[in-house]
Amino acid sequence: MKTVFSPLHAGHADTFELVAGELVPGFEKPSRAEFIRARVESEKLGDILPPQEHDLSAARKVHASDYIDFLSTVWSQWQAAGHTGPAALPYVWPTRGLRADRRPRAIEAQLGYYSFDAGAPFVKGTWEAVKSSCDVALTAAGLVNTGERAAFALCRPPGHHAGSAFMGGYCYINNAAVAAQWFRDHGAARVSVLDIDYHHGNGTQEIFYSRADVQVLNLHADPMAEYPFFLGHADEHGSGAGQGCNHNYPMPAGTAWDEWSLALEDACAKIGACRPDVVVVSLGVDTFEKDPISRFRLKSSDYPLIGKRIRKLGLPVLFVMEGGYAVEEIGINAVGVLTGFEGR
Numbered sequence: 192m193k194t195v196f197s198p199l200h201a202g203h204a205d206t207f208e209l210v211a212g213e214l215v216p217g218f219e220k221p222s223r224a225e226f227i228r229a230r231v232e233s234e235k236l237g238d239i240l241p242p243q244e245h246d247l248s249a250a251r252k253v254h255a256s257d258y259i260d261f262l263s264t265v266w267s268q269w270q271a272a273g274h275t276g277p278a279a280l281p282y283v284w285p286t287r288g289l290r291a292d293r294r295p296r297a298i299e300a301q302l303g304y305y306s307f308d309a310g311a312p313f314v315k316g317t318w319e320a321v322k323s324s325c326d327v328a329l330t331a332a333g334l335v336n337t338g339e340r341a342a343f344a345l346c347r348p349p350g351h352h353a354g355s356a357f358m359g360g361y362c363y364i365n366n367a368a369v370a371a372q373w374f375r376d377h378g379a380a381r382v383s384v385l386d387i388d389y390h391h392g393n394g395t396q397e398i399f400y401s402r403a404d405v406q407v408l409n410l411h412a413d414p415m416a417e418y419p420f421f422l423g424h425a426d427e428h429g430s431g432a433g434q435g436c437n438h439n440y441p442m443p444a445g446t447a448w449d450e451w452s453l454a455l456e457d458a459c460a461k462i463g464a465c466r467p468d469v470v471v472v473s474l475g476v477d478t479f480e481k482d483p484i485s486r487f488r489l490k491s492s493d494y495p496l497i498g499k500r501i502r503k504l505g506l507p508v509l510f511v512m513e514g515g516y517a518v519e520e521i522g523i524n525a526v527g528v529l530t531g532f533e534g535r
């Protein structure tokens with residue numbers, strides 16, 4: 192299986208995040224991608240290719256154009272406002288009862304206008320990393336579309352928490368959603384997005400919620416008790432033409448393979464029934480028992496079984512890297528899904 196990877200991810204570094212009221216070093220760090228790349232090499236998964244550069248037209252198909260423009264100008268606006276701090280972070284949001292129909296000029300306000308949490312910090316190299324991550328996903332999608340059975344988009348930063356016009360949870364452009372739309376624009380009549388990250392892919396759900404041509408299935412921690420909290424319940428089936436095309440499998444803290452794999456089985460049955468032309472897998476491995484910010488209990492030996500089950504779908508697959516914060520084991524677990532898919 193070929194991997195697409197860009198070293199430009201490394202510019203998105205030295206971030207920090209608010210955890211329990213204090214600023215701590217960001218969990219979504221460059222070493223994540225480096226450990227995965229090293230494992231791709233040591234496991235001899237296949238060639239590692241650089242991304243082809245794309246313009247932002249594919250991203251603008253699933254994200255609001257003003258949001259993409261915002262992302263590309265945050266750092267310059269932040270500096271123009273006289274801020275010299277290491278990162279731009281939102282601290283004010285248009286929550287219920289306030290007005291979001293008018294977008295303030297101040298960059299501090301726009302950071303909140305275009306985010307759902309303070310979990311998407313901007314540093315000098317963020318935009319370049321975000322753009323390259325999207326190019327990685329599009330390049331890998333192109334490999335699948337020209338005959339590869341599967342390909343691995345080693346994306347960083349991740350994307351599944353990014354909605355049509357919001358960032359958050361370490362995500363800025365929704366790489367998996369951009370790839371799904373790209374497949375739709377390049378011959379696929381239907382696409383299924385299977386998100387196996389520990390956290391609900393709220394951004395991906397929001398983007399496709401009213402659409403019948405992209406089925407979205409999420410296996411994740413119950414939002415009544417876990418981030419991102421405000422989307423991801425089992426009664427969210429889609430709206431309008433998309434009714435019946437969105438499936439959520441919220442699960443409790445402590446979930447292990449026995450229960451988790453039942454949800455995977457049901458999701459795979461629903462994908463089979465949908466008969467998509469291609470499957471995009473949002474590959475998060477923060478379901479791992481040693482993940483520092485998550486509370487499922489999958490073991491490293493479970494990840495190849497995930498790949499094996501996805502292979503049984505008998506469909507072309509694009510794997511798009513999402514979360515996973517146990518850095519020492521992230522490569523073993525993420526590449527485990529891929530070698531399992533290959534039947535190794």
Ligand SMILES: NCCCNCCCCCS
Pocket residue numbers: 210211310349352360361388390418475477484513514515
């Ligand atoms: N105390 C938990 C804070 C969660 N912060 C964001 C997590 C984003 C996961 C992306 S896969």
Ligand SMILES: [Zn+2]
Pocket residue numbers: 388389390475477514515
């Ligand atoms: Zn996650």
